[in-house]
Amino acid sequence: MSDAAPALEIRNLNVYYGDFHAVRDVSLTFPRNKITAIIGPSGCGKSTVLRSINRMNDLIPNVRIEGQVLFEGKNIYDPDVDPVEVRRRIGMVFQKPNPFPKSIYENVAWGVRINGFRGSKAELDALVEEALRGAALWDEVKDKLHQSGLSLSGGQQQRLCIARAIAVRPEIILMDEPASALDPIATLRIEDLMRDLAREYTIIVVTHNMQQAARVSDYTAFFSTDETRTGHLVEFGPTEQIFTNPKDPRTEAYITGRFG
Amino acid sequence: MIRKTLEARVQHLKEELLVLGSMVEQAMQQAMDALKRRDLDASRRVYANDQAINAKRFDIEREAIVAIATQQPMAHDLRFLASVLDVASELERMGDYAKGIAKINLLLGDQPLLKPLIDLPRMVDLATSMLRRALQAFVQGDVQAALAIPKEDDQVDALYNQIYRELITFMMQDPRTIDQANYLLWAAHNVERMADRVTNICERTLFTVTGEMRELDGPDDETLAPVGGEPAA
Numbered sequence: 001m002s003d004a005a006p007a008l009e010i011r012n013l014n015v016y017y018g019d020f021h022a023v024r025d026v027s028l029t030f031p032r033n034k035i036t037a038i039i040g041p042s043g044c045g046k047s048t049v050l051r052s053i054n055r056m057n058d059l060i061p062n063v064r065i066e067g068q069v070l071f072e073g074k075n076i077y078d079p080d081v082d083p084v085e086v087r088r089r090i091g092m093v094f095q096k097p098n099p100f101p102k103s104i105y106e107n108v109a110w111g112v113r114i115n116g117f118r119g120s121k122a123e124l125d126a127l128v129e130e131a132l133r134g135a136a137l138w139d140e141v142k143d144k145l146h147q148s149g150l151s152l153s154g155g156q157q158q159r160l161c162i163a164r165a166i167a168v169r170p171e172i173i174l175m176d177e178p179a180s181a182l183d184p185i186a187t188l189r190i191e192d193l194m195r196d197l198a199r200e201y202t203i204i205v206v207t208h209n210m211q212q213a214a215r216v217s218d219y220t221a222f223f224s225t226d227e228t229r230t231g232h233l234v235e236f237g238p239t240e241q242i243f244t245n246p247k248d249p250r251t252e253a254y255i256t257g258r259f260g
Numbered sequence: 261m262i263r264k265t266l267e268a269r270v271q272h273l274k275e276e277l278l279v280l281g282s283m284v285e286q287a288m289q290q291a292m293d294a295l296k297r298r299d300l301d302a303s304r305r306v307y308a309n310d311q312a313i314n315a316k317r318f319d320i321e322r323e324a325i326v327a328i329a330t331q332q333p334m335a336h337d338l339r340f341l342a343s344v345l346d347v348a349s350e351l352e353r354m355g356d357y358a359k360g361i362a363k364i365n366l367l368l369g370d371q372p373l374l375k376p377l378i379d380l381p382r383m384v385d386l387a388t389s390m391l392r393r394a395l396q397a398f399v400q401g402d403v404q405a406a407l408a409i410p411k412e413d414d415q416v417d418a419l420y421n422q423i424y425r426e427l428i429t430f431m432m433q434d435p436r437t438i439d440q441a442n443y444l445l446w447a448a449h450n451v452e453r454m455a456d457r458v459t460n461i462c463e464r465t466l467f468t469v470t471g472e473m474r475e476l477d478g479p480d481d482e483t484l485a486p487v488g489g490e491p492a493a
Contacts, residue, residue: 244326
């Protein structure tokens with residue numbers, strides 16, 4: 001475990017969709033400025049856990065969440081917490097690149113504006129450039145900032161979405177299968193970018209691609225399901241250990257391709 | 261450049277291999293120097309330092325295994341990492357040869373040498389120079405050098421044969437020298453084996469760069485001494 005204070009801590013998280021117990025009793029600590037990958041077979045609750053971290057599950061009807069998600073020592077599910085502010089500080093990048101049907105510039109500037117930006121045009125320009133540089137996209141788009149974001153390739157669109165996420169200066173970036181819709185080269189570029197971003201941000205990534213988890217992450221959490229199809233955490237540890245010498249035989253079976 | 265994580269791991273492994281190589285080179289030089297000067301304390305240090313060589317070898321192996329497990333290396337990267345495992349173990353064995361020479365000095369105790377050691381240190385100079393350049397060639401992927409270096413093994417073998425004849429003469433003239441002459445022959449054999457293992461490293465360079473797996477023996481690999489058991493430590 002990292003020596004630094006954790007960026008976020010989940011305690012005894014249980015998630016229900018109506019009567020269905022989707023996630024059981026998950027406790028996990030995410031080290032700061034590290035990449036933690038959540039892996040596991042389909043239906044193990046990994047995306048549910050990820051979405052619980054910035055209250056994206058609030059948007060789903062009939063969902064019930066028990067337990068705590070401690071961010072800076074404060075439970076983000078406390079009644080006095082504003083979920084919009086939570087989502088600014090804990091940003092998210094989705095599986096399919098989803099730029100708005102607007103210019104590259106506007107895609108990045110949008111989040112900054114809706115978060116109450118009051119600066120000058122020049123300051124906004126600078127923020128957009130910084131975010132695009134941070135997402136390793138600037139050199140490719142600096143001459144066409146006012147073209148549609150949808151004109152970019154899939155990999156570029158995903159980096160645009162990462163630029164949009166980091167423009168509002170979050171502390172944590174959640175990524176839900178960020179490269180599953182991309183070709184192998186674009187995937188490796190996103191992974192390199194994630195390593196660069198981890199210097200400044202804490203990243204939590206859900207991936208069904210365990211090779212990707214192995215390549216990119218510092219820590220890995222393996223989730224599985226029990227006989228009632230309820231997802232739960234099986235093992236958490238440094239990625240190097242999980243992929244060379246897992247402690248739990250279920251993790252071993254999964255990463256060696258003998259189950260799941 | 262993409263795949264920065266894999267690149268960084270490969271670079272670090274190269275640096276670590278060079279470090280291990282210089283530890284081995286130093287151990288061999290110090291072991292021979294101690295024998296030449298009959299400095300038992302120096303030999304004890306070489307003997308003890310072998311632990312550090314062994315530990316470094318395991319560190320390198322672990323790191324290479326983690327890179328294989330987590331980075332899915334393919335083609336050239338995979339050949340490099342597989343070769344690292346091999347080269348690290350070659351270096352560790354060379355460290356054992358140095359330790360073996362240190363042990364011989366300790367076994368000789370307070371006996372004076374039959375004669376001043378001239379050819380043995382020259383063998384060590386040749387073998388360590390070959391090792392240094394072979395490791396450079398490995399980390400730089402220099403096939404030309406890797407093909408050339410094993411040919412120098414002839415010079416090491418020639419010195420070994422010379423030492424062998426000389427020591428046999430001592431033994432024939434005076435059986436009381438048999439004990440020490442045997443130890444010195446053992447020391448020479450260790451150096452000769454070290455140079456042979458340099459060739460193995462060169463083979464790994466060829467494999468890493470080209471994918472070709474073949475032996476790179478020098479033009480004449482024959483030695484007078486019997487082949488077989490490897491007196492190490």
